[in-house]
Amino acid sequence: MTREMISRDVIDAQNAKSLAALKADYEHLGAVLARRGVDIDAVKAKVSGFGVAVPSWGVGTGGTRFARFPGKGEPRHVFDKMADCGVIQQLTRATPTVSLHIPWDKVDDVGELRETGDALGLGFDAMNSNTFQDQAGQAQSYKYGSLTNTSAAAREQAIAHNIECIEIGRKLGSKALTVWLGDGSNFPGQSHFTRAFERYLASMREIYKALPDDWRLFSEHKMYEPAFYSTVVQDWGTNYIIATELGPKAQCLVDLGHHAPNTNIEMIVARLIQFGKLGGFHFNDSKYGDDDLDAGSIDPYRLFLVFNELADAELSGVEGFNPAHMLDQSHNVTDPIESLMVSAMEVQRAYAQALIVDRKALSIHQEENDALMATRTLKAGFVTDVEPILAMARLEKGGAIDPVAAYRASGYRAKVAAERPAITGSGGGIV
Ligand SMILES: [Mn+2]
Numbered sequence: 001m002t003r004e005m006i007s008r009d010v011i012d013a014q015n016a017k018s019l020a021a022l023k024a025d026y027e028h029l030g031a032v033l034a035r036r037g038v039d040i041d042a043v044k045a046k047v048s049g050f051g052v053a054v055p056s057w058g059v060g061t062g063g064t065r066f067a068r069f070p071g072k073g074e075p076r077h078v079f080d081k082m083a084d085c086g087v088i089q090q091l092t093r094a095t096p097t098v099s100l101h102i103p104w105d106k107v108d109d110v111g112e113l114r115e116t117g118d119a120l121g122l123g124f125d126a127m128n129s130n131t132f133q134d135q136a137g138q139a140q141s142y143k144y145g146s147l148t149n150t151s152a153a154a155r156e157q158a159i160a161h162n163i164e165c166i167e168i169g170r171k172l173g174s175k176a177l178t179v180w181l182g183d184g185s186n187f188p189g190q191s192h193f194t195r196a197f198e199r200y201l202a203s204m205r206e207i208y209k210a211l212p213d214d215w216r217l218f219s220e221h222k223m224y225e226p227a228f229y230s231t232v233v234q235d236w237g238t239n240y241i242i243a244t245e246l247g248p249k250a251q252c253l254v255d256l257g258h259h260a261p262n263t264n265i266e267m268i269v270a271r272l273i274q275f276g277k278l279g280g281f282h283f284n285d286s287k288y289g290d291d292d293l294d295a296g297s298i299d300p301y302r303l304f305l306v307f308n309e310l311a312d313a314e315l316s317g318v319e320g321f322n323p324a325h326m327l328d329q330s331h332n333v334t335d336p337i338e339s340l341m342v343s344a345m346e347v348q349r350a351y352a353q354a355l356i357v358d359r360k361a362l363s364i365h366q367e368e369n370d371a372l373m374a375t376r377t378l379k380a381g382f383v384t385d386v387e388p389i390l391a392m393a394r395l396e397k398g399g400a401i402d403p404v405a406a407y408r409a410s411g412y413r414a415k416v417a418a419e420r421p422a423i424t425g426s427g428g429g430i431v
Contacts, residue, residue, distance in 0.1 A: 053125035062330030073417035086120035091403035132182035147203035184227025251279025280324030296346030311354035
C-alpha cells in the first residue's frame with residue numbers, strides 16, 4: 001500500500017466541492033470535441049498515462065546569483081525531498097518518478113532510498129551528475145572544467161563520478177544518465193575549441209562504455225552560463241554531433257531555457273526526432289535566459305508547439321520515439337511543491353491540447369499551402385480549455401481535482417516547517 005503524504009479525507013473533502021461542476025464541464029467538453037471527431041475518453045486515457053519527472057533539487061527553494069531566501073520547511077536531505085515529491089505525485093498523479101542529483105542526493109544506503117520510493121509509489125528517472133562545482137575534499141578542482149579539463153587527473157575524476165552515478169542509478173532502477181557540465185571559457189583565446197571538444201568526446205566515450213545495455217546517456221546543451229564566452233556543449237548542433245559520435249544509446253536532452261532568445265525550439269525538437277536523437281526534456285520557461293521559471297508560465301504557446309511535435313511523432317508511430325519528460329525549475333518566490341504541481345499540469349495540458357489537433361485537416365492545409373487554415377487548425381488545439389480532461393484524469397487516479405487547493409487545505413507546509421529546521425546552504429540547483 002502506498003504511503004500517503006496527504007490525508008485521504010482532505011482530498012475527498014476538497015474534491016466533493018467541485019465534483020458536480022467537473023462532471024458537467026467534462027460532459028460539455030466531450031460534446032464539443034465529439035463535433036470535431038475527437039473522443040474525449042481516449043484523450044483522457046493518454047493524459048492519464050503521461051508522466052513527468054520531478055527534479056529532486058526542485059523541491060528546495062532556489063536562488064539567484066545574488067541571494068537565496070530560504071523557504072519554510074525546506075527538505076533537509078533526499079528523504080525529505082522524496083516525501084515532498086510524494087505529495088506532488090499524490091495530488092497530481094502526473095509525476096510518478098523523481099530525477100536525482102548526485103552528490104546532493106547521495107546516501108549511505110541506496111536500498112533504503114529505493115524502498116522509500118517504493119513506499120511512496122515513486123520510481124527513479126534519469127540520474128544527474130554534477131561536475132560543475134567542487135565537493136568538499138575532492139582531489140581535483142573543476143574551476144577550469146571537468147570532462148574537458150586540460151588536466152588528465154581532473155578529467156579522470158569527473159569520468160569516475162559519472163560512472164558512480166550510473167552505479168547508484170542501477171540500484172534504484174533508473175535507466176538513464178544526464179550529463180550537463182558548465183565547462184567553457186570566459187575569454188576569447190582562453191580555450192582551444194577543438195581540443196576542448198576532443199577531450200569532451202574522449203571523456204564521454206569512457207562514460208558511455210560503462211553504460212548498461214538498457215540505459216541511455218543524455219547530453220544537455222546550454223548556450224552560456226556559468227561560462228560566458230564559450231560553452232563546450234553550447235547548442236543542439238554540437239549535441240547532435242555528440243550523440244552521433246557516441247552511439248545509439250546516446251541522445252540529446254533539450255532544456256527549454258538553454259537557447260538563445262527567440263530560438264525555434266520546436267523545430268530543433270522535430271529535427272532530433274527525425275534522426276532518432278531526441279532523448280528528453282527539461283521543461284521550464286523563461287523570458288530572457290535560463291530563467292528556470294515554471295513550465296508554461298511565460299510562453300504556453302511555445303510549450304504547446306513543442307508538444308505538437310511530440311504528439312505528431314507519437315501518433316504517426318515514429319520508431320524508437322520515447323523521450324524522457326523532466327521538469328527543471330528553480331523556485332524563488334513560490335512554494336516549490338505548488339510550482340512543481342502547477343508545472344506538471346501545464347506540461348500535461350500542452351500534451352492534451354496537442355492530442356486534439358485535427359492532424360488530417362492540418363496535413364491537407366499544409367499540402368495545399370493554405371497558411372491561414374493550417375495555423376488556425378493548429379491553434380484550435382491550443383485555445384481549447386482541456387482542464388476538465390486533466391482534472392478528470394487526476395480524479396480517477398485518486399488525485400485532487402484542484403491540487404493546489406487540496407495542498408493548501410492539508411496544511412502540509414506548516415507541518416513540515418515545524419519538523420524541519422530552516423537551512424541556509426545551497427542545494428537549489430540551476431542545471
Ligand atoms: Mn536542465
